[in-house]
Amino acid sequence: MHIPVLLKEVLDGLAIKKGEIFLDCTAGAGGHCGAVCRQLGSSIKIVAIDQDEDAIARAKEELFPCDGVCKVGNFRNLGRILDETGINQPNKILFDLGLSSNQLEESHRGFSFQKNEPLLMTFEKNPLDYRATAAGIVNSWSQEEIADILLRFGEERQARKIAEAIVAERKRQPITTSQQLAELVAKIVPRGKIQPATKTFQALRIAVNDELNILIEGLRQSFQRLAPNGRLAVISFHRLEDRIVKNFFRDKDKEKLGKILTKKPVTPTAEEIARNRRARSAKLRIIEKI
Ligand SMILES: C[S@@+](CC[C@H](N)C(=O)[O-])C[C@H]1O[C@@H](n2cnc3c(N)ncnc32)[C@H](O)[C@@H]1O
Incomplete structure (x- = not known):
């Protein structure tokens, strides 16, 4: 069973409100988007993407009670996938990179x-x-x-x-x-x-x-589509990914297009790591679009 990583920190950091659109670019087992669905019910719209069709089948079950759309696809094609679902500007976006425990x-x-x-x-x-x-x-x-x-x-x-x-x-x-x-x-x-x-x-x-190039492309397209004042959160699991996220956020901050909300990456507590060893290398960064 996959346990969602840094769940509370993601929910607190994204602060999703009624009426908003939440885009989960890496739905996996539906851990994060399922929790959002339980918290806000049908007062928000959720779009869940994953390139693995088995993952999307699991995410669908988690989103069953909500206004959710699930799509099999690679987040390198985020813009096209959003166009297909008729969504222009999501308010909150999450990337939880890598693999789920189910895939392993x-x-x-x-x-x-x-x-x-x-x-x-x-x-x-x-x-x-x-x-x-x-x-x-x-x-x-x-x-x-x-x-x-x-x-x-x-x-x-x-x-x-x-x-x-x-x-x-x-x-x-x-x-x-x-x-x-x-x-x-x-x-x-x-x-x-x-x-x-x-x-x-x-x-x-x-x-x-081709994970690193795809991450750069996914970040670029997601930030472009993010609504003004919207938030983008990324959980990475190794140095190479985190460096890409850090540099991307720093550039947006410098260009005055975004405001970094996590000066230092948020990491799991010792208690979370004891519960879920997979969390040990996780780093969460969040930026708000200006
Ligand atoms: C760590 S898991 C996500 C777990 C999910 N947040 C949860 O709590 O259940 C990462 C997921 O991202 C998906 N993924 C990785 N790269 C992707 C890409 N380029 N496009 C779409 N999905 C991708 C994987 O198939 C995997 O299901």
């Missing part, structure tokens, strides 16, 4: 290094292009290219050694499962505070889904 636990798409699943890491169930999956990358990209993404998107210190081991292994047999890759990385990266394959898996997922 039961998507069978190789997101988790603790499972033995096909190494896809795509949000589509049946990706059309095998070369664009994680298996496609590790089995066909050059050693230099693999090392480069591990370094850039995973900040993995052992990037070169891991890339070398991947290329040596694929000469023996293709790397097709999450377990095969996790075991290979565990032979190189020493066990520390985090699981050895964490950074490698993060890097591949970012590369497969």
Whole structure:
């Protein structure tokens, strides 16, 4: 079961009021938008987007009692999705980035290094292009290219050694499962505070889904569509995402188009982390459009 992260902080920070339109760009299991729905009922309109159709099915159940629209789609196409739903300017927008616990636990798409699943890491169930999956990358990209993404998107210190081991292994047999890759990385990266394959898996997922460029595009379009005095909240889970959000907000603040409401990112309390380990790296930033 996915537990929504920083829920109270998001609800307090967005301060959604009756009559407003709330856009959840990463509906996931419907944790945040479901809570908004329970709090405000049909006095507001909720638009929930997720690129994963299973997630949208779950979010639909959470939004059942409300005036909600659920759309399968990538937030890189936010403008078009809003046009399709006939919404011009949402008042409050949320991005809760990354994966839900459901996707890690039961998507069978190789997101988790603790499972033995096909190494896809795509949000589509049946990706059309095998070369664009994680298996496609590790089995066909050059050693230099693999090392480069591990370094850039995973900040993995052992990037070169891991890339070398991947290329040596694929000469023996293709790397097709999450377990095969996790075991290979565990032979190189020493066990520390985090699981050895964490950074490698993060890097591949970012590369497969072009996550950083899409985040920039999603932020740009969402801020453009946000109503005046509207608020945009973003929860990120690693340094690369947080840096993009921080810089985007800083630029809007400098251009006098927005006012940052979180001088420092809001982080979970020790109590929340004890309840939900997934929350430990979360950072929430909020900006208000002028
Ligand atoms: C952390 S989960 C959201 C959880 C949700 N807030 C909740 O509490 O139930 C992130 C969700 O964002 C979705 N997602 C990630 N990137 C996306 C994108 N570019 N466009 C649309 N959805 C995306 C994932 O499929 C996942 O369901």
